[in-house]
Amino acid sequence: MKFKSLRGMDDLFSIDLAKWQTLETAFKSVFLKFNAGEVRNPMLESTDLFARSVGSSSDIVNKELYTFNDRNDESISLRPEGTAGLVRSLIESKKDNDTGKYWYQGPMFRYERPQKGRLRQFHQVGVEYVGFEEGHAEFEIMSLVIALINSVKIKHYNIKINHLGNSKVKQKFTNALVEYMQQFEGELSDLELTRLGTNPLRILDSKDPKTLKILEKSPSYTDYLEPDHLSILNNLLDDFDESNITIDPKLVRGLDYYTGFIFEVTSKELGSQDSFIGGGRYDSLFSSLGGKDIPAIGFAIGLERMIDIMPESPKANKKVFIVNLTSNNSRYPYKIAQNLRSLDTNIVIEDPLLTSSAKSQLRRANKAGASAALIIGDDEVSKNEVIWKDLDDKIEQQSLSLDELINKFKKL
Ligand code: HAM
Numbered sequence: 001m002k003f004k005s006l007r008g009m010d011d012l013f014s015i016d017l018a019k020w021q022t023l024e025t026a027f028k029s030v031f032l033k034f035n036a037g038e039v040r041n042p043m044l045e046s047t048d049l050f051a052r053s054v055g056s057s058s059d060i061v062n063k064e065l066y067t068f069n070d071r072n073d074e075s076i077s078l079r080p081e082g083t084a085g086l087v088r089s090l091i092e093s094k095k096d097n098d099t100g101k102y103w104y105q106g107p108m109f110r111y112e113r114p115q116k117g118r119l120r121q122f123h124q125v126g127v128e129y130v131g132f133e134e135g136h137a138e139f140e141i142m143s144l145v146i147a148l149i150n151s152v153k154i155k156h157y158n159i160k161i162n163h164l165g166n167s168k169v170k171q172k173f174t175n176a177l178v179e180y181m182q183q184f185e186g187e188l189s190d191l192e193l194t195r196l197g198t199n200p201l202r203i204l205d206s207k208d209p210k211t212l213k214i215l216e217k218s219p220s221y222t223d224y225l226e227p228d229h230l231s232i233l234n235n236l237l238d239d240f241d242e243s244n245i246t247i248d249p250k251l252v253r254g255l256d257y258y259t260g261f262i263f264e265v266t267s268k269e270l271g272s273q274d275s276f277i278g279g280g281r282y283d284s285l286f287s288s289l290g291g292k293d294i295p296a297i298g299f300a301i302g303l304e305r306m307i308d309i310m311p312e313s314p315k316a317n318k319k320v321f322i323v324n325l326t327s328n329n330s331r332y333p334y335k336i337a338q339n340l341r342s343l344d345t346n347i348v349i350e351d352p353l354l355t356s357s358a359k360s361q362l363r364r365a366n367k368a369g370a371s372a373a374l375i376i377g378d379d380e381v382s383k384n385e386v387i388w389k390d391l392d393d394k395i396e397q398q399s400l401s402l403d404e405l406i407n408k409f410k411k412l
Pocket of ligand 1: 128
């Protein structure tokens, strides 16, 4: 029997990972400049944690959690996102009485219908700023988002921002939306009718063309916001005079913990799953999970989506390929490889570790994109030499002593 990977869960091999590694290096240097510290939380948490944070009426908790009972009969779930676990860990370790800037990365799990840009195991890099009041951290969060996007050289993207107001505003707007949508009950799908009863704001996220048409004339969130909320949005528009930041009064997020400013970053190059960063403020999550009453704001980047629109990584390190033509599998070529690897360079030394003809080894060297081949036969062993064959310029090959080899190698 042959096994297959589970649907929506990808294997990533070295060739797929070049961009991932470029991104990880670039991000780490940005986080250093913003003084954000890394946190690694477990992938499994109590199911109740997600119900009480992401929300028991959200799609993520309702339909998409990987949940099971452990051997102790406790209901646990694979994390669908990183904020809930991080907040839990900060409360548990009593770090909720101070400000902090945290970042994390790792796999997240949602039982969604897989399609391009939508997986069941996907990866996020997330950031949470804890203890910073409304109006104080929004600028830095946005500037961090832009720094991360720039660090991986993505040029075309749009940032949509909105504000959910306070609980009074949210309630007033929700009532107005429900009243408006009730006129069209006959035209709504079963899912949307359910949402109208349980989580009406999610209707604004609908992808159904009929509903989108109805929503064109629905009440606008911005009409219900108070001046303080609007000024958060307008200040951001002023502070970042890039034309790709706009207020989207229909933007709502699929997680229940948001309380104020929210945003998403999208790219037209992504197709239907076009949002590659999402986040916002969640000022009551700490207290509702039993911690101190402290404000917080954060975001998460969907790495598969971001990597999809990242330009190719620069060419990998130079390679030198050793072609071993010695009889009796001499140790000399391996020792040469060991010597060269011990030099302070980033050059890749590939030795064939198998015996085959010169032609076939050189073919492998070319296929591997090597800049040079070091050909070593019995003659070279007896003279303590190697033959250098330049594969880039196709110039004549030359015999080199070991000192000459090291000099040439350092100049490569
Ligand atoms: P989210 O919008 O649910 O927010 O996810 C953030 C990003 O993860 C999305 O923009 C998307 O790029 C990626 N993503 C989500 N689901 C999938 C999937 N099935 N396949 C591939 N990529 C996916 C959060 O998770 C919040 N915790 C963000 C946050 C942090 N808010 C405050 N702090």
